[in-house]
Amino acid sequence: MSAAAKVMPRRPGLRERMREFAGRHRSTTILLGMLAITLVLPFIVLLPPFSGFLTQNVWVEQFNTAGIYILLVLGLNIVIGMAGLLDLGYAAFFAIGAYSYAAVASQFTGIHIPFWPWLIMGAIIAALFGVTLGAPTLRLRGDYLAIVTLGFGEIVPVFFTNSAELAGGTNGISAIDRPSLPFDVNIAGQCVTCFSASQPWGFYITMGLILTGVLILCYRLQDSRLGRSWNAIREDELAASSSGINTVTTKLLAFAIGASTSGFAGVFSAARNVAVAPVQFGFTVSFTVLAMIVLGGMGNIWGVAIGGFTIFVVQQVFLPQLTNFFNSVQVPILSDIDFVQYQFLLYGIALVLMMLFRPEGLFPNVRRRRELHTESAGAEELVSPDEATPEV
Amino acid sequence: MTTGNGSEVMLRLDNVHAYYGRIQALKGITMEVGKQEIVTLLGSNGAGKTTTLKTVSGLLHPRSGKVTFEGRDISKVPAHKLVKAGIGHAPEGRRIFSRLSVLENLQMGAYTRNHSEMREDLDRVVTLFPRLQERLKQAGGTLSGGEQQMLAIGRALMSRPRLLLLDEPSLGLSPILVQQIFSIIKEINAQGTTILLVEQNALQALTVAHRGYVLQTGLVNLSDTAAGLAANEGVRKAYLGED
Numbered sequence: 001m002s003a004a005a006k007v008m009p010r011r012p013g014l015r016e017r018m019r020e021f022a023g024r025h026r027s028t029t030i031l032l033g034m035l036a037i038t039l040v041l042p043f044i045v046l047l048p049p050f051s052g053f054l055t056q057n058v059w060v061e062q063f064n065t066a067g068i069y070i071l072l073v074l075g076l077n078i079v080i081g082m083a084g085l086l087d088l089g090y091a092a093f094f095a096i097g098a099y100s101y102a103a104v105a106s107q108f109t110g111i112h113i114p115f116w117p118w119l120i121m122g123a124i125i126a127a128l129f130g131v132t133l134g135a136p137t138l139r140l141r142g143d144y145l146a147i148v149t150l151g152f153g154e155i156v157p158v159f160f161t162n163s164a165e166l167a168g169g170t171n172g173i174s175a176i177d178r179p180s181l182p183f184d185v186n187i188a189g190q191c192v193t194c195f196s197a198s199q200p201w202g203f204y205i206t207m208g209l210i211l212t213g214v215l216i217l218c219y220r221l222q223d224s225r226l227g228r229s230w231n232a233i234r235e236d237e238l239a240a241s242s243s244g245i246n247t248v249t250t251k252l253l254a255f256a257i258g259a260s261t262s263g264f265a266g267v268f269s270a271a272r273n274v275a276v277a278p279v280q281f282g283f284t285v286s287f288t289v290l291a292m293i294v295l296g297g298m299g300n301i302w303g304v305a306i307g308g309f310t311i312f313v314v315q316q317v318f319l320p321q322l323t324n325f326f327n328s329v330q331v332p333i334l335s336d337i338d339f340v341q342y343q344f345l346l347y348g349i350a351l352v353l354m355m356l357f358r359p360e361g362l363f364p365n366v367r368r369r370r371e372l373h374t375e376s377a378g379a380e381e382l383v384s385p386d387e388a389t390p391e392v
Numbered sequence: 393m394t395t396g397n398g399s400e401v402m403l404r405l406d407n408v409h410a411y412y413g414r415i416q417a418l419k420g421i422t423m424e425v426g427k428q429e430i431v432t433l434l435g436s437n438g439a440g441k442t443t444t445l446k447t448v449s450g451l452l453h454p455r456s457g458k459v460t461f462e463g464r465d466i467s468k469v470p471a472h473k474l475v476k477a478g479i480g481h482a483p484e485g486r487r488i489f490s491r492l493s494v495l496e497n498l499q500m501g502a503y504t505r506n507h508s509e510m511r512e513d514l515d516r517v518v519t520l521f522p523r524l525q526e527r528l529k530q531a532g533g534t535l536s537g538g539e540q541q542m543l544a545i546g547r548a549l550m551s552r553p554r555l556l557l558l559d560e561p562s563l564g565l566s567p568i569l570v571q572q573i574f575s576i577i578k579e580i581n582a583q584g585t586t587i588l589l590v591e592q593n594a595l596q597a598l599t600v601a602h603r604g605y606v607l608q609t610g611l612v613n614l615s616d617t618a619a620g621l622a623a624n625e626g627v628r629k630a631y632l633g634e635d
Contacts, residue, residue: 235489244475244504
């Protein structure tokens with residue numbers, strides 16, 4: 001970072017050239033970027049102040065969970081951000097992905113299907129449920145769709161809670177198989193092919209790969225014919241239909257593709273936690289993911305991913321640390337507050353502040369910024385550099 | 393099969409009944425549009441003009457009766473397939489994609505077509521509407537009302553329709569813009585596109601149209617050549633504001 005900053009004044013074209021490279025070779029850029037991030041993150045946490053909070057392996061564990069949330073955010077961003085369908089029950093697909101793996105890879109059923117093929121199967125199953133939910137609700141819009149999906153999000157955990165024989169009831173399913181690889185690789189004393197709580201590196205690398213794939217997929221989709229038709233449907237469904245877009249299949253595909261990434265997340269999470277229980281998939285998950293999207297900048301893929309990551313780290317790492325800190329220094333009043341308990345209050349405050357001061361999110365999508373700031377922006381500014389080059 | 397002025401029939405509605413839920417909007421519309429014609433639908437609010445266009449473009453399906461386009465029964469064909477079949481619809485209230493740029497709006501209009509053909513259509517549209525050329529990169533929602541109407545018509549033209557349905561293109565426009573829009577409509581027709589035009593501005597519509605139908609509460613009340621309708625006393629009283 002500092003090296004790049006030093007170089008920039010001497011070679012003013014570097015930033016533009018990097019931007020141009022990123023525009024032309026999007027998938028390569030994502031690949032390189034994700035590689036850099038996955039390599040750098042575990043070492044950043046060795047530096048203060050991060051090293052003071054948690055040990056490296058615990059940090060990596062947290063990153064794995066953060067990765068699960070980022071997958072959920074990316075999937076829901078397709079449904080809400082790109083296609084404009086307000087889905088409040090998104091955690092249901094996460095639950096379905098997780099339970100599907102729990103059912104085929106534990107003592108509970110006695111079946112032991114390996115993790116790797118099921119990663120794909122889980123995504124397919126979640127996508128099928130996406131279509132199942134999508135098909136009857138397609139005629140609904142806005143508030144009505146939100147209510148129906150909210151209901152679906154509640155039904156799924158309740159179903160798992162009440163079906164003791166199928167899904168273990170309230171306790172859920174435990175002793176789920178961990179992934180394994182037929183070989184061992186050790187780098188610097190760490191087992192990078194191990195999948196356990198104390199050796200989280202295997203999960204970490206797997207998550208890095210999944211995220212890279214999903215990010216590339218998201219960007220490809222956004223620029224595709226399908227992405228354009230999602231845009232059009234979000235803007236005006238009737239006009240989209242008069243432009244020759246099959247709104248039924250287009251919306252179904254948004255539900256299916258959106259659900260599939262949460263299928264990945266579900267299978268991954270079940271294997272990592274070694275247990276699934278209905279309580280993990282409540283409304284708070286759907287809500288948290290939605291909040292991440294709104295804060296990150298709805299519709300902007302890397303924006304929501306970073307938003308999700310930031311919120312997760314704040315919630316899971318910094319709030320507990322804040323509590324510990326005030327406890328240890330004995331500040332009156334503050335030391336009695338458990339900040340973790342107030343996380344939803346803090347979310348609420350953050351959301352209200354965002355709506356007041358930066359409604360387009362931290363890293364806004366070009367179109368949303370355009371819509372929310374039409375008075376301040378002149379007509380010329382409405383054109384972003386990457387949109388200034390027409391495709392025709 | 394020929395229409396009143398002798399050209400080949402392109403679109404035929406045969407005793408079409410259409411409903412919104414339980415409310416009946418069309419009570420048996422029978423009409424024809426010939427190739428290369430401009431046909432206008434006149435009538436007061438609630439007469440069923442917009443509904444007729446919707447049943448033609450597939451946004452609404454008739455409960456009974458038949459819609460035939462170029463000899464093919466399209467009564468139950470969904471809207472998105474009819475775009476490919478050659479029916480373009482500039483819907484009521486413009487309905488442009490306000491957050492997409494003008495260019496993207498036009499590209500969406502060419503959704504059913506392949507990339508190489510699009511360039512030519514884009515050229516044609518911006519030649520018809522030079523104002524759009526200047527604003528290609530601007531967000532659709534920031535255009536003025538007249539420009540939005542041009543964009544809506546332009547977008548419908550991008551699918552290179554053989555039949556263009558226009559729903560109140562003059563709505564909310566200044567008199568000078570109305571003149572402009574109507575002369576462009578004439579030009580589009582001269583380039584070979586058949587036009588079915590719904591208009592409140594009956595006087596203007598009758599000056600560009602070849603023939604017209606007067607609808608009243610879901611039924612065809614009268615049909616004649618444009619000149620015939622303009623001379624008709626009932627029409628003059630009801631729609632042209634004469635005592």
